[in-house]
Each structure stands twice: as structure tokens, then as C-alpha cells.
Amino acid sequence: xxxxxxxxxxxxxxxxxxxxxxxxxxxxxxxxxxxxxxxxxxxxxxxxxxxxxxxxxxxxxxxxxxxxxxxxxxxxxxxxxxxxxxxxxxxxxxxxxxxxxxxxxxxxxxxxxxxxxxxxxxxxxxxxxxxxxxxxxxxxxxxxxxxxxxxxxxxxxxxxxxxxxxxxxxxxxxxxxxxxxxxxxxxxxxxxxxxxxxxxxxxxxxxxxxxxxxxxxxxxxxxxxxxxxxxxxxxxxxx
Amino acid sequence: xxxxxxxxxxxxxxxxxxxxxxxxxxxxxxxxxxxxxxxxxxxxxxxxxxxxxxxxxxxxxxxxxxxxxxxxxxxxxxxxxxxxxxxxxxxxxxxxxxxxxxxxxxxxxxxxxxxxxxxxxxxxxxxxxxxxxxxxxxxxxxxxxxxxxxxxxxxxxxxxxxxxxxxxxxxxxxxxxxxxxxxxxxxxxxxxxxxxxxxxxxxxxxxxxxxxxxxxxxxxxxxxxxxxxxxxxxxxxxxxxxxxxxxxxxxxxxxxxxxxxxxxxxxxxxxxxxxxxxxxxxxxxxxxxxxxxxxxxxxxxxxxxxxxxxxxxxxxxxxxxxxxxxxxxxxxxxxxxxxxxxxxxxxxxxxxxxxxxxxxxxxxxxxxxxxxxxxxxxxxxxxxxxxxxxxxxxxxxxxxxxxxxxxxxxxxxxxxxxxxxxxxxxxxxxxxxxxxx
Numbered sequence: 001x002x003x004x005x006x007x008x009x010x011x012x013x014x015x016x017x018x019x020x021x022x023x024x025x026x027x028x029x030x031x032x033x034x035x036x037x038x039x040x041x042x043x044x045x046x047x048x049x050x051x052x053x054x055x056x057x058x059x060x061x062x063x064x065x066x067x068x069x070x071x072x073x074x075x076x077x078x079x080x081x082x083x084x085x086x087x088x089x090x091x092x093x094x095x096x097x098x099x100x101x102x103x104x105x106x107x108x109x110x111x112x113x114x115x116x117x118x119x120x121x122x123x124x125x126x127x128x129x130x131x132x133x134x135x136x137x138x139x140x141x142x143x144x145x146x147x148x149x150x151x152x153x154x155x156x157x158x159x160x161x162x163x164x165x166x167x168x169x170x171x172x173x174x175x176x177x178x179x180x181x182x183x184x185x186x187x188x189x190x191x192x193x194x195x196x197x198x199x200x201x202x203x204x205x206x207x208x209x210x211x212x213x214x215x216x217x218x219x220x221x222x223x224x225x226x227x228x229x230x231x232x233x234x235x236x237x238x239x
Numbered sequence: 240x241x242x243x244x245x246x247x248x249x250x251x252x253x254x255x256x257x258x259x260x261x262x263x264x265x266x267x268x269x270x271x272x273x274x275x276x277x278x279x280x281x282x283x284x285x286x287x288x289x290x291x292x293x294x295x296x297x298x299x300x301x302x303x304x305x306x307x308x309x310x311x312x313x314x315x316x317x318x319x320x321x322x323x324x325x326x327x328x329x330x331x332x333x334x335x336x337x338x339x340x341x342x343x344x345x346x347x348x349x350x351x352x353x354x355x356x357x358x359x360x361x362x363x364x365x366x367x368x369x370x371x372x373x374x375x376x377x378x379x380x381x382x383x384x385x386x387x388x389x390x391x392x393x394x395x396x397x398x399x400x401x402x403x404x405x406x407x408x409x410x411x412x413x414x415x416x417x418x419x420x421x422x423x424x425x426x427x428x429x430x431x432x433x434x435x436x437x438x439x440x441x442x443x444x445x446x447x448x449x450x451x452x453x454x455x456x457x458x459x460x461x462x463x464x465x466x467x468x469x470x471x472x473x474x475x476x477x478x479x480x481x482x483x484x485x486x487x488x489x490x491x492x493x494x495x496x497x498x499x500x501x502x503x504x505x506x507x508x509x510x511x512x513x514x515x516x517x518x519x520x521x522x523x524x525x526x527x528x529x530x531x532x533x534x535x536x537x538x539x540x541x542x543x544x545x546x547x548x549x550x551x552x553x554x555x556x557x558x559x560x561x562x563x564x565x566x567x568x569x570x571x572x573x574x575x576x577x578x579x580x581x582x583x584x585x586x587x588x589x590x591x592x593x594x595x596x597x598x599x600x601x602x603x604x605x606x607x608x609x610x611x612x613x614x615x616x617x618x619x620x621x622x623x624x625x626x627x628x629x630x631x632x633x634x635x636x637x638x639x640x641x642x643x644x645x646x647x648x649x650x651x652x653x654x655x656x657x658x659x660x661x662x663x664x665x666x667x668x669x670x671x672x673x674x675x676x
Contacts, residue, residue, distance in 0.1 A: 012533040013493045015513040028520045034373055034605055060607045061370050090513075091500050092612065093638040097625050100633060111610055111621070111638070115497065115511075118518050122610065144500025147646035155334075170327035170675055180335055187339055209294075209311065213323060216294040216313045 018087065018116035026118055032062035040064035040121050042086050042114075050076060055126075063122060070108070070125040074136035077123065080112060081141050088112040088121065091142035094149055096156045098183050108135055108158065127158075137162040155181040173210070174203065292320060295657065299328050303406050303661045306671030310648070310660065317656050322649040326642075329675035337635035341601030342368045342442050345635060349622075350436035352637060353673035355398050357437045358427065359391035359615050365440035366521060367611035367622035371604045372576060374443050379567045381522050383449065385560045386457070387439055388522070388613070389553040393464070394423045395616035395668075396546050396553075400471065403543070403665040407484050412471045419467050426456055442602065443577050444570030454561060461558050468550050476547070485540035489651035489663035496537060499647040502640050503618025504545045505667065509537030515614040527556050539666040546668075549616075576602045601630030610638075617641045617668050637676055641669040 016023065037059045043066060047054050053076065056067040068076050080088040092111035099107075105126040112121045127133060137160040139145045149160040150169040157179040160166060167173060171180070176199075177190040189196065298309040307328035313321040333352055337345045349360040362384045369376060376384075397420040401413035424434045429450050431437050439446055475481045491501065496509035506513055514531040516524040532548035534541030570577045578597050579590040604626045612621035618640030625634040644667050651667075652660045 013497075013511045013513075015511070015518045025525055026518060026520055027525050028523050031375060032370065032373070034607060061373070061609050063608075063610060065608075089497050092619060093610075093621060093623065093636070095623060095634075095636045097634045099627060100629075101627070109623070111623070113519075115513055115518070120519065120610075142500060143495075143498050143650075144643050144646065147642060148500075151642075170330040172327065180332060185335075187335060210323075213294065213311050213313075216292055216321075 015115040016118045019118065029062050035060060037062045040119055042080070042088075042119060042121055045083075045085065046076065046080075049079060063120065065122040065124055067124045067126060070127060070135055073108075073110075073123075073125050074138065074141075077110065077112070077138050078141055080114075080121070080123075086114060086119075087116045088114045088119070090115050091138070091144050091148070092120075094138075094145060094152055096152055096158055096181075098156070098181070100183060102183070103129065105129060106133070106156070106158075108152075110138070133158045134161055136160070139163050155179055157182065167210075297660065299325075304664060305402060305669055307675075308645070308664070308669065308671060310652075310664075312652075312657065312660065314657060317658075319652050319655055319657060319660060322652045322660070324645065324648055326645070326671070326674050329671045331676065333676045334635055334637065337632060339631060341630050342371075342604070342632070343601070345632075346440060347436065347438045350438055351672060352639070352676050353395075353615065353617065353620070353641070353670045354435060355395040355670055356391045356615050356617070356620075357435060358387040358439045359395075359613065360620065361438060361440040362388050362522075363611065363613040363615065363620050364622050365442055366613065367609050367624050368442045368604070370609040370611055371607060371624050371626055372442060372602065373605070374571055374573060374576065376443065376571055377568050378565050380444055380569050380571075382560050382564045383445055383569065384440065385522050385524070385527070386449075386557060386564075389556045389560070390423050390426065392553045392616045393550060394420050396550050397423075399546060399616075399665075399668045400543075403662075404475065406661050406665045407481060409475060409478070409481065412475055415467055415471055419464055422460055426453065426460065429453055429456065441570070441577075443573060448569045454564070457557065457561055461554055461561065464554055465551060468547065468554075472547060476544070482540065484659075484662055485543060485666075486538060487536070488539040488655060488659050489537075489666060491537040491647065491651065493537070495650070499650065500643045501618070501647060502643065503614065503616065503668075504542050504549065505618060505644050507532060508534035508541035508545045510535055515612055515619055519612065521611065521613055527559050529556050539662050542666045603628060603630045612638065615640055617670070617673070618644060637673075639673045639676065641667065642674045645669050645674060 016026070035058070039057060039059050043057050043064060046066060050068070050072065053069040053072040054066060055069060058065040058067070077088075080086050090113040092113055093109070095109050097107040097109060105128045108125045108127065110123040112123060113119065114121070125135060127135070133156070135158065137145065137149060139149060139160070139162065146163075146165070147169060149163050150166060152158050153160060153166050154168045154170055168175060178185055191199070293314040295312040295314055296309065297312055298304040299307040304310070309325040309328070311323040311325065312319050333348050337348060340348070346361055346364055349364045350357040353360055365384075397416040401416035404410070404412040404416075427437055428434050430453060431439050431447055491499070491505070491509045493510045496506045496511055501509070502513075510533055512531055512533045515521070517531055529552045532545045532552065534545050574593060578584070579587075579593055583590040584594040585591070606626055606628045608623070608625040610621055610623040612619045614620075619638065620640055621638030623634070623636035623638065624632045627633045648664065648667065651663050655663065
């Protein structure tokens with residue numbers, strides 16, 4: 001709960017509190033160099049802690065990017081969150097980048113903020129072509145990762161291992177055309193307009209409820225047999 | 240915390256009698272002599288329904304869900320046991336379309352995602368693209384963009400205020416709020432010609448400089464608007480119904496709010512003094528004198544108070560920006576990104592070729608990436624752009640604040656009454672265009 005001082009006055013949690021009162025106020029960054037700016041001070045500590053798991057550090061337009069081993073994502077982010085000298089307590093964003101050059105690996109991007117130290121860090125993990133699209137979830141560290149990871153799965157097909165409820169989020173669960181933000185997905189969609197219309201008209205309205213939701217109203221038994229089977233096996237089309 | 244207690248409402252509500260002392264609820268039965276009688280409950284044993292949970296589908300077409308949000312609620316009596324949100328009914332694939340557009344062509348798309356905050360989105364996108372191009376904008380452009388951001392904060396908060404008042408059952412503040420919003424829209428119409436989908440900025444500058452008479456209109460607005468805020472404040476801040484319907488609902492502790500990634504008024508209402516304008520400044524916000532309001536309890540009422548105070552602070556910033564607005568060019572002097580003036584493009588051969596190449600091929604940023612986040616009315620609005628050196632981004636990612644804020648709704652509504660779901664949902668200030676994108 002919020003802190004209340006002894007005299008009853010209220011003390012908010014202040015961003016930048018770990019820097020002390022003498023720290024200079026942050027200013028708008030100006031004249032950022034394209035490459036080779038000042039890296040985030042957390043990078044040295046990460047290198048000491050994780051050694052070779054920190055593959056590469058780039059500073060582009062003043063923003064520090066740390067490329068790490070995909071297998072160590074959870075350890076690194078957990079350490080960044082828990083370490084009292086880092087305190088990356090705020091997850092801004094999780095997303096992925098696929099390049100037009102299909103030789104380049106797919107990049108997973110975490111944007112982290114340390115509110116007490118007013119730092120911003122971009123953590124990346126590269127997934128080579130052909131390797132399974134799997135990374136550990138950070139949902140147990142940041143609750144805000146729930147929908148961000150689901151969206152990333154929905155749009156790119158990346159599996160976040162350990163996520164409690166990795167379902168499609170923006171597309172519907174029966175969506176069968178694939179993962180829209182992948183570069184091999186055409187802008188107009190995979191299916192023709194007539195096929196899309198046919199599927200939309202053939203959709204069962206009950207399909208808008210998950211098995212879990214239908215169990216609330218005990219409506220599951222009233223469904224047609226094929227839908228019951230689909231829901232029971234947890235089969236999701238579009239994978 | 241026992242959050243369903245409604246002590247304030249009980250204290251402030253009426254006794255159930257009207258001014259003449261008659262009961263306000265009229266019974267539905269009259270005896271033979273014409274006297275009103277109390278209805279008896281019909282005989283028979285009422286079925287015991289205490290163990291049964293009910294499935295309620297709220298939305299996607301319900302007006303109080305502020306768009307096409309669908310909540311599947313499991314109810315025990317009137318208490319929400321579980322909430323399963325469904326989004327995506329407005330999904331248009333903005334991020335995919337952005338990969339097929341030049342940077343300046345994406346700006347109209349930013350209007351349409353959070354359509355209550357179009358000027359602010361345009362500014363945010365332009366800032367991101369300018370970092371990617373390595374451009375420093377002019378001083379006049381910075382101040383104009385601050386004016387655009389704060390005007391758009393005001394219109395967004397006014398829509399929030401009006402629609403939340405309607406949801407909770409107050410109609411008058413809605414009209415006052417929308418009247419003021421109309422004045423801001425008139426100013427935007429003067430400035431850029433459009434009202435809702437403004438496309439105000441370009442990479443490296445603005446679509447237009449402010450016209451004659453704009454500053455007079457703005458200063459009249461800055462003088463008049465705080466009075467309307469005070470008026471709305473007087474009507475609802477201490478209103479018994481308003482307080483009873485908002486206090487203690489959807490409480491998020493500061494640690495939780497940060498862990499759930501809440502931003503903007505949502506995280507500040509929980510007592511976390513975090514504002515991107517102060518902590519990760521942009522557009523020289525550190526040189527403006529304004530306060531960041533912070534709540535104490537993190538409930539719906541505090542979110543309302545924080546937004547009301549932000550309206551006043553935005554007016555302060557507007558006042559300062561108006562006074563310091565320097566003369567000079569609006570667009571940068573850089574023909575990599577800025578088109579030649581129209582008069583030259585139609586009369587001078589080199590300028591015409593330049594114009595043609597600029598429009599057809601588009602400016603090309605160097606290889607790199609940028610993530611620029613601004614404090615939108617809803618929270619941290621970030622644009623992440625990755626360039627491979629071509630004129631179109633490889634990836635354009637929107638970090639939508641109301642998407643992350645909405646993802647905490649199961650945590651906020653569970654344990655509350657069904658009618659409180661509406662108030663809690665309204666307090667998040669969602670725009671489905673931004674959530675579904």
C-alpha cells in the first residue's frame with residue numbers, strides 16, 4: 001500500500017528516487033550520435049554477471065541494446081528486476097522484429113525501464129532461422145507481460161514457454177491464416193475474400209466462448225460433438 | 240482491503256423520502272378503496288441459487304464498454320468472480336500496413352489508432368522518426384508540438400470525463416466537457432484543416448504553421464478553460480453519488496501498478512510519481528513549470544482527481560508555451576526529408592525533380608532503430624521503429640498504453656459488483672482503436 005509518513009502525510013513512490021536528491025534532473029536528449037554513444041551503466045554489471053551470455057552491446061541513437069543468449073532471457077531479466085543496483089521494475093514493451101532479408105535471425109525485443117534509476121534498456125534475443133520460435137516467459141516477473149506476450153504469439157507465432165494462457169489475442173482463436181506480422185504473410189491475408197467470407201458465415205456463434213467460459217454456464221454439454229472435441233483437445237487452428 | 244464497502248454512499252444518500260416526506264418508490268398495488276398497499280412476496284419457497292454462478296457477456300456492443308470491448312464475467316449473485324476480457328474486434332493491422340508505407344505516409348495511420356489523441360500521436364511518431372533520421376527539429380517546432388500535445392491531452396481527458404460521467408449517471412458535466420472540447424477542435428481546424436484525424440506533423444517539422452488569430456483564440460481558451468474545470472469540479476468532486484460510485488473501486492497498490500505496467504494517470508493515481516515528461520523528457524519539457532499530480536489510494540476516484548488536475552496543469556503548460564513561442568522556421572533545413580515549397584516545385588526544374596523523388600521514393604533513414612515514448616493522456620505511448628536503410632520501416636511497433644492498462648482489468652474488477660465493472664472500466668480510459676490497432 002502507499003506509504004504514509006509518521007505525521008500522517010502521504011509519501012508517493014517517486015521515479016528517480018534511487019539517484020538521490022542531488023542527482024541532476026533529466027533533460028531532453030540532443031544531438032544523439034548514430035552509433036557509439038554513452039552506453040547504459042547497467043551494461044558493465046550485466047557483462048560481469050553473465051559473461052558470454054551477453055553476446056553484443058550496441059548503442060544506436062543513444063539507446064542501449066543488449067543482445068543476450070535466448071536460453072538465458074529469464075535469468076537476465078529476473079536479475080535486472082531483482083538486483084538492488086539495477087531495479088528494472090517496469091516492462092514497457094515486448095515485441096519481435098522480422099527482417100525482409102530472410103537470412104537474418106528473428107529478433108525478440110524487451111523494452112525495460114528502471115524507474116528508481118531512470119534508465120532505459122533494450123534487451124534482445126536472436127532466434128536463428130529454422131530454430132524453434134520459443135523463449136521463456138517473463139510473466140512471472142512482470143504481470144504486464146501477459147497480453148504483450150499473447151499479442152507477440154498472435155502476430156509472430158512465438159511461444160513463450162511458461163505463459164499461463166498463451167492464446168490468440170487480437171485475432172480470433174479459430175483464425176487459420178497464420179501469423180499476420182511475419183514477412184511471408186501477404187498484406188491482404190492468405191485466404192481469398194470469398195474464402196474469408198465463407199468461413200465467417202460458417203462460424204459457430206458458440207465458438208466465441210472458450211470451454212472455460214462455457215463451463216461457467218454449464219453450456220458445454222449442449223454443444224455439437226465436433227465442437228466439444230475441438231474444445232476438449234484444446235486444438236487451436238492457425239498454428 | 241474490503242473494497243466493496245459503500246460507506247460514503249450510505250452517509251450521503253437520502254432517506255428514501257421526497258421533499259414532502261412521501262416514499263420515493265411507489266408500490267405497484269392499490270386496494271379496492273384506492274389506497275396504496277405494500278406488495279407481499281408471492282407464496283412459495285424461493286429456490287436456493289447461492290451456489291450457482293452465472294455467465295454474463297458484457298459487450299462488444301454495450302455502450303458503456305467504450306468501444307468494442309467484450310468482457311465475459313462469471314458472477315456469484317452480483318459479485319464478479321472472474322473476468323475474461325476479449326479484444327481484437329477493431330483489429331486493422333496498422334503495424335503490418337506501416338511496413339508498406341513511407342514514414343510520412345504512416346502519420347495518417349497514427350491519427351486513427353488513438354483517435355482522441357491524434358495530435359499527440361502525430362508528435363510521438365514524428366519524434367521517433369526524427370531520432371531514426373538523426374534530425375534535430377527547430378525551436379519553434381518544439382513549442383508548437385508542446386501546444387499540440389497539451390491540447391490533445393485536454394481533449395482526450397474531456398472525452399474521458401464526459402463519458403465517465405454518463406456511465407456513472409451524471410449528464411451535465413458531459414455537455415460542459417464537450418463544449419470545451421469543441422473549442423479545441425475549432426482551433427485544430429484553424430491550424431491544420433482537420434478536426435479528428437489531424438496529421439499535424441511531418442518528419443522534420445509540422446504540416447502547417449499556426450495561422451493568424453490562433454494565439455488569440457488559444458489565450459482566450461487558456462483563460463476560460465480553468466473556470467469550466469472548476470465548475471465541473473464543484474458539481475462532481477464532492478457529489479455524494481459520484482463519491483459513492485467511485486471510492487474504493489479497482490484499487491491497485493503502487494507495486495502492483497508498476498508490475499502490471501500501468502502508465503499515465505493509472506499509475507499516478509496509485510501513488511507512483513512517474514511521468515515521462517519529467518523522468519524521460521522530450522520536447523524540452525524539463526524547462527516548463529508544471530506539477531505531476533499523484534493519487535493516494537489508486538482507486539477510480541483518485542484516477543478522476545489525477546485527470547482533473549492534469550487538465551489544469553496542461554493549461555499551465557499551454558500558457559507558458561504560448562508566451563515563449565519563438566519566431567523562425569518551423570521545418571528543419573534539410574532536403575533529405577522536407578519538400579521544397581510548392582511555388583518552387585511548380586516553377587523550378589530542380590525543385591520539381593526533388594519534390595518528385597521525395598514523394599515517390601521517400602526519405603531513407605540510416606540502418607538503426609529507435610524507441611521514443613511520450614506521455615500520452617492514457618500513459619506511455621511508444622513508437623518503436625526499425626530501419627534497414629530503405630524508405631519503409633522493417634517494423635513499426637506501437638506500444639499502446641490503454642492496451643497494457645486494460646490487461647489489468649481482471650485484477651481490478653474481481654470481487655466487485657457488476658455495476659462497478661462499468662465504473663472501473665471507464666476509469667482506465669480505453670480507446671479500442673489503440674488497443675486493437
